[in-house]
Amino acid sequence: MIHQSEFTVRTGGRGMHEVTAEVGRAVSDSGVRIGLATVFVHHTSASLTFCENADPDVRRDLETVFARLAPDGDAELRHRTEGPDDMPAHVRSVLTRTSVTLPVADGRCDLGTWQGLYLWEHRARGHARRISVTVVGE
């Protein structure tokens, strides 16, 4: 049994947007009770990451760390077609994930207690981000 669906997240610029509920809905709609769900973001300047969803400071701290790993306006980088945050957005995407696959059990996403899935917008301004969910199972 295979079920494919998609949704769009309209971001307001750099930051993390929880999509656990949207993915859970796609799994529920699929009718699959046991199997796998693959979430895929169809862009190279936004990405996916699992993150603790209890304390919002965790997301703030992740921004702090990634701003060091890939600072905007880095003078050694050449690709700045769309501005000083263009190439750092690609670096952040490469360091995180474009696709994640999670287990489906009892008809729902089998995640840890405080484990949420986030779309991470890496560009300074907002974008419409297309995300697809493919559920395989029985």
Add this chain to the structure above:
Amino acid sequence: MIHQSEFTVRTGGRGMHEVTAEVGRAVSDSGVRIGLATVFVHHTSASLTFCENADPDVRRDLETVFARLAPDGDAELRHRTEGPDDMPAHVRSVLTRTSVTLPVADGRCDLGTWQGLYLWEHRARGHARRISVTVVGE
């Protein structure tokens, strides 16, 4: 054909624990001859990574590099609910993998010669880490 199982690794604190054999057992138990195995860690302060399994210095060096990328007690980070290694553990998890999917061929994990799969405990003290394996195939 879908087969789902899980196991727990009791870690003794920060470090890498090879789980290649446990995943191989789950694949063998599934009866799948050709397909895919998705390994998933149900936590956000431990993660999965593929790593050379010949020279233990590789794991030691990975700790050295990740201690630079995400040092314990980093003064700029706010989330320290569970101590100075709390937020760095989340950063290490984000920089590595929560789920990996590997090919199954001839009824076993089709890995490279020195390619092992590791659970990486990122917290200073030990934890019980839940890992699930979902095998899909024929």
Add this chain to the structure above:
Amino acid sequence: MIHQSEFTVRTGGRGMHEVTAEVGRAVSDSGVRIGLATVFVHHTSASLTFCENADPDVRRDLETVFARLAPDGDAELRHRTEGPDDMPAHVRSVLTRTSVTLPVADGRCDLGTWQGLYLWEHRARGHARRISVTVVGE
């Protein structure tokens, strides 16, 4: 329906090699119209990454950033069995991806407009890199 195939990329040393077309061919050969394709690299010193495939400066800039994150000849690292680029290659592999799973729709890889999949050779000299593609679907 499950279809497994593989191909080899002969690299000329460190750098990124687009494999989007090879993966597309494997998907096309599988006959799967809707489903998932998992690409896996059977090595720990080369990896996979999604990257913008329009401006080659993006790949050049990624090399610049990763040369900072994991510099060759790093004096604090011990594993240098195969030279000063040996351990940095493992670090680069851990920071990127060994397996990626992408959606298949209408019989082809459903990627974003400028989203390409790359094999990233992390060793200084060239190697033959084995990549497998497992397609699951209908």
